[in-house]
Amino acid sequence: MGHQKTIFVQPAEVTTTLPLTSNVQSTTKVISKQLTLSKTNHTTKRSATNGSIKKTFTNGLTTNHHIRLSHRNSEVHITPPTTPPTTRYSDTKIPLIVECQVRARIPTATGDMFLHLYKNNRDNKEHLAVVFGEDIRSTSLDTSRPGEVEMDRILRGAYTGKLKPGQTSSSDGFKGTTMISSDKLPPPLVRIHSECFTGEIVQSVRCDCGEQLKEAMKLIQSEGRGVVIYLRQEGRGIGLADKLRAYNLQDLGHDTVSANVFLHHPPDLRTYDIATQILADLRLSNIRLLTNNPDKIEQVENGGIKVVERVPMVPSAWKVNHDSNHIINELDQYLKVKVERMRHLLNVPETLLN
Ligand SMILES: Nc1nc2c(ncn2[C@@H]2O[C@H](COP(=O)(O)OP(=O)(O)OP(=O)(O)O)[C@@H](O)[C@H]2O)c(=O)[nH]1
Structure with missing residues (x-):
């Protein structure tokens, strides 16, 4: 189990600025009132309260998370690191058979x-x-x-x-x-x-x-x-267990992208x-x-x-007579996020535009 360091943030509200395409396996957790930094496969150096966290991974790659703690408006912004430390399978050199x-x-x-x-x-x-x-x-x-x-x-x-x-x-x-x-x-x-x-x-x-x-x-x-x-x-590569956790996060107000990132996965693995x-x-x-x-x-x-x-x-619900009843709304939200945050090539119906 990794060593943990906890920074208390007042008051309770915490928001994260989430990466869209980074394929980072971050070990930084944001949980309700606390920002918890877990040390597992990297060493963590915090340079300032409003500062950066440098992580050195066991594979030698490093990343920098910039953290801005705003006590006035209760927000914590975590900027995605510039160098994703993880590699997808397709990036490996082993020839696939x-x-x-x-x-x-x-x-x-x-x-x-x-x-x-x-x-x-x-x-x-x-x-x-x-x-x-x-x-x-x-x-x-x-x-x-x-x-x-x-x-x-x-x-x-x-x-x-x-x-x-x-x-x-x-x-x-x-x-x-x-x-x-x-x-x-x-x-x-x-x-x-x-x-x-x-x-x-x-x-x-x-x-x-x-x-x-x-x-x-x-x-x-x-x-x-x-x-x-x-x-x-399953679950854009994160597996069924984490996908179900992501569903619970979605019920708490996250979208599919931010739920994945909250669980330390890239939006799409x-x-x-x-x-x-x-x-x-x-x-x-x-x-x-x-x-x-x-x-x-x-x-x-x-x-x-x-x-x-x-x-x-084209989803059948979006083809004709678009209806916004409760069940369709969950699907609409899912599809809208795919278009707005994952570059999917679909025209969002007028009824869904804010
Ligand atoms: N992590 C996560 N995965 C989901 C969720 N809902 C569906 N998935 C997974 O998303 C994958 C399907 O991806 P989509 O983004 O819907 O579609 P796509 O295959 O990328 O794109 P299309 O080819 O246009 O259909 C499947 O692996 C599903 O299990 C969710 O809420 N969270």
Whole structure:
């Protein structure tokens, strides 16, 4: 446990000036009447009451938090450090490798899709790709593995066509010359979706994640070809436990960005390098991406995938007859913050402008 130093601030009101894009893992806590400085993986030097805190992290990086204590108007301003000490996974030098472990056909009321389960050498999460269309094939899945027999290939889903009872061959007897490479076909519609237990499973209307997932599946399925990549980065990467803490903070008046920062996370901790590797494994180098998030587009393009078109995701509540009842207001607040604080490319309806 780290050493703690507490500065008492009078009176009770405390406000923080919050960083928007810093990916800092700060160990500075602001709690009700007190400003608590926790010493964990850094050394802290406070140079003045109204001063700066220099942190030296174990990795050698340093940051400066500037703290202004105003006893007159009861405010504490913490200016974000200029040098973020943390690195995202995508910044590391370890080459990322993804491999499709298993694939299976999932029949739905509106047709079949193929669920691909990926493993990788960065985390032990099961990232997924839902593939629509026979021509989109995983390179790592199709590659033969040493010593495997036909039944092994069938069990891990490396078959062509559709399995039938009693089948013993992974090939469906396809006699054509070669399957058309997926890159020779028009760029498919792709959704890179981040896990949201609350929005997708318990159907929370604090966010639009459930609606977006459903809409993306519908649009891609109607085109007959495309992919939904489902990344296990719950709560913009902070995990479900801290996301639920963030919800409690939101009930106390924080927005989604300030709640994350209060919990010592950047506003968005997500990376998309696993998604770009999965797209490369599926031989898709040109895509039409369903998103409003410019950070996602930039990261995907930096990963070597060309986004030939951005297909917007307009929340159904914002399409027509915008209504501001109580439940919609929570969603409105969530979406408004995405536009105003996270650069999301959506037009906020007039009714929501202050
Ligand atoms: N930390 C935090 N994460 C949330 C909250 N609500 C939803 N999320 C997570 O936000 C992620 C979805 O991100 P969004 O910002 O809604 O959308 P996006 O994927 O960045 O952008 P689009 O592609 O336009 O949908 C999922 O991982 C959700 O679990 C919240 O209140 N706090």
